[in-house]
Amino acid sequence: MFTRRDRSSSGKMPTWMYSPTGETPPRSNKSSSSSRGGSFDAMNPPWMSSEADPLLPDKDTYAEIGLARRKLLGPTCVRGLTDIIFFVLFVLYWVGMIALGIVAFVQDGLTHKMQYLTEPMDYHGVSCGLNASVYYPLWQSNPDFGVCVASCPHAGDEVRLHVPWAQLNDSTITAPGARPANSTAKDRVVVFSAYETVANNFVCAPNGTDAFKDLPHVSQLNDAIGQYIGGIRENWKQLLSACGIAVGLACVYLIVLRFFGCLVLGLSVVGVQVALILAAVQAWLFSANSDAFDRATQNAFLVLAVLLLCGAILFFFIVVLMVQRLVLAGKFMVFGTRVLYQLPKLLLLPFFHTFLLFLVFIWGLAVTVCLFGAGETVQVEETLRLPGSTETVTVLVASFQRSPMLRWFFLYHAFGIYWAITTILSLTEMTTAMAVSLWYFAPTDKATKEKAFEVDDPVKYALEGIAGNHVGTAALSALVVAPIRYVRNFFMYIEDVQDNESLGSGVANVFSTLFCCCIWCFKSFVIFISKEASFVTAMQGSSFYSAAKVAHSLITSHLLRIGSINRIGNASVLLGKVIICSGACLAAYILMEADDTWTNMAIPMLSIALFSYAIAHTFMSLYETTINVLLLSFTLDEVTHGGRGKAQFAEPDFTKAVNDNLRPKWQIVL
Template structure:
């Protein structure tokens, strides 16, 4: 484009050539740029135009310059014949109404196109713009992005290290701050609701004194007008007051269960502190997931390219007389010479693979099986991680004398035990979940195909089916998670473990709900804390707003300072999610162990409780110590 300030926009002679930007041959010849001449212009064309055959004998000055179409390449003489300029690709053979964006002239999607031989559909212009966006300054942007990462990668690693330390500290400190933190969060919710009640009361008083009633307003579709009547604020006040009262009653009647939930959170933090290796097990799961996805991608690529490739003729200036006899969109041999070398820009380009025939249908069926296998293996890897972590944390709970009775390598022992004895149970649970997910994918595909039907009854039925499958998937994930915990504890098959886990949770449904909500609240607060701290520190550092750091700690000079900031925030969220997912699995495992302990044991010397002293104190229970035994009470 150069540095011409009077011509700030770049015009592509033939935007349809950008459709071929992903062609291997074109990329090898032209890189990431569209294989068409480009010229800097002062303004983009506003109307559609195509060179008429009667204008081939005229000069460039008569057709382009005097008609206010100064879109030829610089240096084209006025007296050059139009046909010669088109053959040498010095001037455009057609123009499209365009609008300037990102320094380029983009054709309008809804513009009226001229009649172009071989190019007359709106699909072609859509594909051309998409190809142009793909190749739009791609080389410059990629170089700048690479430079930014090259200058800031070590600072991004520092930010991720800060996120790792903060996540680990938050999990470990929960044994000390779980109670106060839950209390602060509860008081915060109560305070927000109390302020909402106060605000609604003040607004209601003001509008009541003015006499602004809904009877004066009447019915209107302008919902913002309802903010000016007293009944709206009165209704909001009543709703908030009811919520405040219900929350207070729940806290009064559920205080014992909240104390149990806090004690289990502290015990989970202690378990993580005793087995620090469990916090880094998500890395193993991540690697296994990458292997599964990479294997499926290679398999899908091999299957997709197993058909017979098709090559067709394509010419950018099909309207030229020398190109009229070109059989556009007919098959050709890419290794042979073009049949009409006089047509400028004639190419034999790749169109696609044949998708008909018995072999292609067989390959399509293999793709379906491949997708099912992908879902199955991914769910199996996730199930493996859950069962391994459950086995490690269960060994902590059922150790009577902690930490003396905890196995030396609990995570490794749980991993080997799971692979040796429970692979089939995990595969069965993963298969059930995969079938539901495949059903959801098929339903989404059907909904996409029927979206243009505009049938209210069909849309309603489709939404109901999608909602039911979503709820079913959530339930199966919940059931599988607890079934894997029971498998890790007792080693029974999937069906028996799922039934036992479900019945155990249903017998303690109130405790389940309280623990689940308290845990979700704490983990959400932890994620916000970690991501917020890393995001704020990254913003102030990469924007150079932290003075006095010295030369060794100066922020690098970046083209896009937001790039390392967003990378740090995303990485911090992934790290926090990985740490807190392990902690959540620990809480769920200890909770099921606690319920089993409560139902199976009675504190006698033959069946002592394995729970902590804090839980025994909350429940008002104790272990009977036989004479001469110093075990805990």
């Protein structure tokens, strides 16, 4: 199998093919007779003292481990551009994003037309005011003919209005509320008998039918999505305030975590549990207050109280199940704090990437509002058939004709925002990983007992190295998971439709559920591989594919330890993310509660929840990535220098902590 040049004089395997434990792997049957005098003992196999060998104890496994050893270049290696194709693809995609934004802005989406998303507009094209509603007496035949009412009418109510009658000589397009110069007009009082309506934000929609949803895209009556998007424009100040609160909470939590790591971890668990219980009690008290709330609102509060109580119980059981992981996370946070003590500039890194996230967030919301506000406002002549008679009246109606094509481009825009945010988060993790690997692989000064860095400023070196060479790798690692997410969400949507409409057989539903579970498992695996591959890229400057091969070899040969890396890192900052997101959402709700309906609050609340999570991830990943990269660097250190206990750059207490807490239980038993 090997040439004479690849063998030593004693006939042993090449040095790079040795196992991580320092022992020679078992040979194949063909050469077993000539290798009995080697270091492999059948009565005491190497997997009795290692967690790696029993998983894949063949020559291919050792070849992959040897590949990792030969390709470990170190964080100070000469770097070049990696994954250039995906970098170019990312740039071209954003060129299209900018072009789409320019088209949306040219459509005057932020001027008078935006009122059709945020305010009730009558058939003149004039706003009814913030405290009024718009009612469509002839919605089946004239869906643009809306009139202002103080409150939504009920069946049998009379709605009186003065209709200006105009005779048009042509279909001249004019500004909203204006009449052509060649028209004549006079007022006429018209009385409409109202049908039963229900308030849908500022629109009085017909109650008991959904037929109005199939009307052409020319009316506020069936523009529910536009009304939800309009809440972004109405609450942009509250959104910015909530973002600032999220950044402040993240800063405070990170600083406190820096000095009181284990204590903060314990207090966070207790705080979340107490908050859930208090919220459940408060919701139950609201449900019992018949003087302040109607019956429907009381029932809603009662349901909320039950859900919060169930959430508190579920959180308690999760904490009980995760207590070992939380304790382990507390132990390894000490080593993360040690790294941040020598690399204080790492604490400033999240602010830079948060600024980039903030720019993407503002751009995304502004273009979204413009896309949904884009359209054309024209004056059209419509004939109204008066109720109870055969007489008709011709009026000028300001018709806002939405642009369905630009609204469909929102999917392109949304994916671009998702790709940009995940790429920025990946760049944050890769920069932190490179800085931490510079710290780990630096020799320890015997006099000061601190790391002696090979570069003057490790954080600046890491930031320049990642931003200058590995943006394509970050874009690829963010892109590779997106199609799997969309496929899984699509099948989950189909499954929900089948459940709601009682469609499909039981066997089909079972297979659909199993397929969703398989996609979820595959997605989790791809996310894990991609994350570890991005860390390896940051540590040695390789492309995504080469880094994924090294990451796969490490995972298959050190399954327990690499698997624990992700568990420990997530547990150390998960509660911090929950606290920051909850605090930002609560602040946004308080700021918007005074004069907003739920329709106006839904999309802004969802936006702040997603953005606050991105902010929390940017700050909290500082600790999470530090712990993960320390353990990954330790594993690479051991693999490179001969196996367990042979790491050259690890500090003694860190080695002891890994061996005491991340050693397989079956080794302890044996």
